[in-house]
Amino acid sequence: MLTDLTIEQARAGLRAGEFTAVDLTMAHLHAIEVLNPRLNAFIDVRHDRALDQARAADAALAAGEARALTGIPLAIKDLFCTAGVRTTAGSRILEPFVPPYESTVTANLLRDGAVFLGKTNMDEFAMGSSNMTSAYGPVENPWKRRQDAAAVLVPGGSSGGSAAAVAARLALGATGTDTGGSIRQPASFCGLVGVKPTYGRCSRWGVVAFASSLDHPGPFSRTVRDGAILLGSMAGFDPKDSTSAEMPVPDWEAACARSVKGLRIGVPREYRMDGMPAEIEALWRQGLDWLRDAGAEIVDVSLPHTKYGLAAYYVVAPAEASSNLARYDGVRFGARTDGSDLRDLYERTRASGFGDEVRRRIMIGTYVLSAGYYDAYYLRAQKVRALILKDFTDAFGQVDALLTPTAPSAAFGQGEKMDDPITMYLNDVFTVPANLAGVPGISVPAGLDPNGLPLGLQVLAKPFDEATMFTVAAALERAAGFEALPTLRAGGEG
Amino acid sequence: MSLDPATVRRIATLARIRVEEAEVATLQNELNGILSWIEQLNEVNVDGVAPLTGGAQMTLRLREDVVTDGGYPDQVLGNAPDRIGDFFAVPKVVE
């Protein structure tokens, strides 16, 4: 089936003329039509637009002008502004918003010939780890528990729609954003590869901001190599983003084929946390064995401030968000709720436009920046953040990459972990430190839990050394031979 | 540090989010739960540590003083919930 192809395979098939971009796009649009009503992975499907792009791709292929992604159907997280296509950020407040501009990352993908199927569901303003905070309804994880196939599981979040779409074969790949784990955690929950590159690799211009110093655009894919292909297209210097790195984009596909022989892989002892499920600990050990068998050297390292990453994150991210989301005031774009005066308009617009989790985080952020509390919360968190970066810098003085679990559990059920915000926050315990430090990370599907749900392992590397990260990830992928499929997928039992 | 209801209301005002009186207690609980969890940061010795403010370990890049943007009021106003001519419109502000 065309929907089962990897990007690498689809690219080769298009170039060899085995099928057309229109065939490939139609296959995915059909799959979306069948499965999306149930999965709710897409907020918005752009059938006609996708076919127009596919026809243009076929013309380019016929003219011998194929680029890296010509004719490849992708799903775009609804946090990326897409010109002329509604962009909601998963929020009621942006329900009517149609950006007149294209984000740099999606523009790069379009430049390389990609076909956009539509915009994917997500936690509101990317705040969440389950996709339950979306104003457009929850997303169903296409994976099912063996013993409890009726339970509806979350795809993770915040990029839950993108993850579910790629896992269910509704798209060959997808964009996501990762502020505290929002690509890597859903990738782990959905049996996918998810990449969070180095801060500054992918431009944030045109990506609705959640927490500016922590937001990282990145791809979802079904293989490590596909991740390298997508990232290679998405990444690159952008003069419109003052935090974009002026660095060349290396050949990451080539890095996937390199051996890990002689690489030093660190095992951060602080990631071995109390109460970690045995299967996750076992999978982690297994991953280390695979890398050792492939010729890498395993080294114990210490990242002493790991434990404080989450708390620091839940100061910094809400602080930045409280400011970034101030622009949603019902004056220039988005939804407005009228009021008796301007202030009342602001307060009603924002009360009805934002969901509970967003409201909570804006309030926490407002509080930690307010007079008298700035030093105790925000400044202290930024100092802890500096210590976390130093932990990584020290560790990377000894090793080339780190291996950790991606998430502390497999996918959980919709409605679980909802009683108390902090239980949900704990999902990001292994992913958040890389956002605080800006180092690149990837989640690779490595095994199944006793319920048959996928579990990922995370590879972290030095800043701007995604090449080593891809090398290690590809070695894990080869060793793991992960071939399990989700229950709900195009052409599957669903 | 623990938030009282007045502080919850003050934060909501600063953030310009209307909070109904009935919601204050729930919010107070949730926010206090999060804040007390955050207070584990007090365990960390941060003496002499310079705060890390940004994600990028770089210095600012500057652009040239050239007019490259603007000149599209229709697009700028195209998403406005209310406009009068080429102005955004809001309820009258009294200074």
Added chain:
Amino acid sequence: MSYTIQGRTGDWELVVGLEVHAQVISKAKLFSGAATAFGADPNSQVSYVDAAFPGMLPVVNRFCVEQAVRTGLGLAAHINPVSRFDRKNYFYADLPQGYQISQFDHPIVGTGTIEIELADGSTRQIGVTRLHLEQDAGKSIHDQHPTKSLIDLNRAGVALMEIVSEPDIRSPEEAGAYLRKLRSILRYLGTCDGNMEEGSMRADVNVSVRKHGEPYRTRCEVKNVNSVRFVMQAIEAEAMRQVEIWESGGTVEQETRLFDPGRGETRSMRSKEDAHDYRYFPDPDLPPLVLDEAWIETLRANLPELPDAKKARFMREYGLSPYDAGVLVAEQATAQFYETVARGRDAKIAANWVTGDFFAALNRTGRSIEDPPVTATALGQLLDLMADGTINGRIAKDVFEAMVDTGKAPAAIVEEKGLRQVTDTGAIEAAVDAILAANAGKVAEYRGGKDKLFGFFVGQTMKAMAGKGNPALINETLKRKLAG
């Protein structure tokens, strides 16, 4: 000369600090590529960045940074090699982001000084606390619609320099002198046009009063005063208000006020009374601004001669009084005009003409120094005609007026109107003889000791010669003949 307010309970001292917002002269905005020109159609100079659309990011304009550094150098201030942009968070209709990007903890320019001159000739040093870069807000228009305010974002994002003084100012006069001097420096540097009426320079005035020797008392901020005169009036009015409060046993509340020029009083600004908590924090979209020392030195080396230096040079080179020098250097264009006139000529006569007849002509014609009714070259030619004896000083005044009226060159006017000075001794002797003959009685009085009549004879002779006689020759001839 110290300024005091006489209250019922004794003398009060005034304490004033000024925060001046000066719009930076640049083509594009501080964080976006939209244009800055004044007076464009509404929202036509607005980018998605300025309107704070989702996902938009700021990129800093190098020239605006350069302008701030040059201004800092012009204020003899410390330039901070590392500075940072912060967000100042508050909601306002014309503040699209919901925050203003400003500099809080680490401004681009640190402490400096402005020297002011007062009417009595004394000078004072007023400390500058800091200068920082920030973005301007848009404009709300409240009087175009019965129930709505209209928002124009053309100004949103234009670079501002906020220049903060120490509370060193002690009188309305000093505040006026400070503003005029600052404006002069900004104009010399070309970093701000200093136009307070158009709002490209605006002042917030911090006013408090105290008894001599006391620590500072509570201050009030009078916001957005838009002329030097109003600043001086606002300070007086606010100081009087505060003295009244203190003397009647009350307490001055720290607050933001507005000056009402019509009523000559300040009033509380209710909309700003909400407990403000700006929640400043470093803007995560903008890494630290690091300046290259060599670049700063290049800017320093290329600064123009500034008013103080120019004034000293004018006094030294041209022998001008401090007052005349001060008047001539206030505007760079005036100084340049003067130097063109004075070059190779009698510098003091040139100064008298520029500050006298020429300034009067500017006032009368309502024209500016940039578009003068008489060019510096033409005025110089007029002075040359006097110097070489072609015309005398009295006739020169008439020629100058004709130059203003007709725009013709002075030599042409002299020829046309036959205004050449008469230096023919025969003609002068004849005129003098005629006057003496016609006024025999007065001649007798003069000879009898009434010396004062000499001026009468000079005037009569000059009149008889239609003003064109050479004054020196007339004097000499009269003296000789009267003595005879």
